[in-house]
Amino acid sequence: MPGSLTTEQLLYRLIPIEQASEHNLAAVANVDILSAILTPSYPPCLFRIQICADTAAKFSARVTKAANTQPVIFNSDVNLTANAEYMFDLLVHDGDTVNFRFDGDVTIRVLRIQEIGAGTQ
Numbered sequence: 085m086p087g088s089l090t091t092e093q094l095l096y097r098l099i100p101i102e103q104a105s106e107h108n109l110a111a112v113a114n115v116d117i118l119s120a121i122l123t124p125s126y127p128p129c130l131f132r133i134q135i136c137a138d139t140a141a142k143f144s145a146r147v148t149k150a151a152n153t154q155p156v157i158f159n160s161d162v163n164l165t166a167n168a169e170y171m172f173d174l175l176v177h178d179g180d181t182v183n184f185r186f187d188g189d190v191t192i193r194v195l196r197i198q199e200i201g202a203g204t205q
Contacts (some may be wrong), residue, residue, distance in 0.1 A: 097201035100132070101125055104197040111137070111190050116146070116183040122197065127178040130200040133158075136169045141188035145174055148181045167193070173200075 089097070103122050111117050122131070135143060140163040145156040158164075158172045176182060176199075184195075 094202065097126055100198040100200055102196075103131060103199050104195060106192055106195040109192040109195065111186050111192050113141075113188050114185055116185060117192065117195065118183050121148075121181040121183050123181050124176045124178070125199055126201045127176060127180070129176055131174045131176050131182065132198045132200050133172045133174065133184075134169065134194060134196040135164070135172070136167065136193040136195075137164060137186065137190040138166055138193060139188060139190040140164060140166045141186040141190050143170075143172075144185050144187070146183050146185060147174075147176075149177070149179050169194070 104118055106117075109117070124131075133145075137143075142161065143158050143164050145158070147154050147156055156174065159170065164170055174182065
């Protein structure tokens with residue numbers, strides 16, 4: 085199997101890796117939320133995103149690979165409900181970088197992003 089992992093490496097991948105954790109963060113419309121882009125530690129993997137904001141707005145990821153950035157709009161391109169918690173999954177591959185945006189000014193109550201390297205949904 086290409087890229088075979090040792091038992092220790094495999095067990096380590098079963099533990100989610102914290103990629104971001106923000107609370108009470110002001111986000112400006114159409115501006116990247118995180119000060120640093122996210123890159124996967126062990127691609128391919130899944131970024132699990134927990135988000136709650138004080139104002140209804142559309143939430144999206146900006147996935148960049150080889151200088152080509154594509155928007156990925158969550159929640160079927162519908163505003164998130166204010167003060168409601170949402171969970172989204174985003175597949176991330178080798179060479180991807182990721183950041184997030186809202187289409188309106190919001191205060192993010194909670195944003196947590198975990199890298200899920202192995203295991204079940």
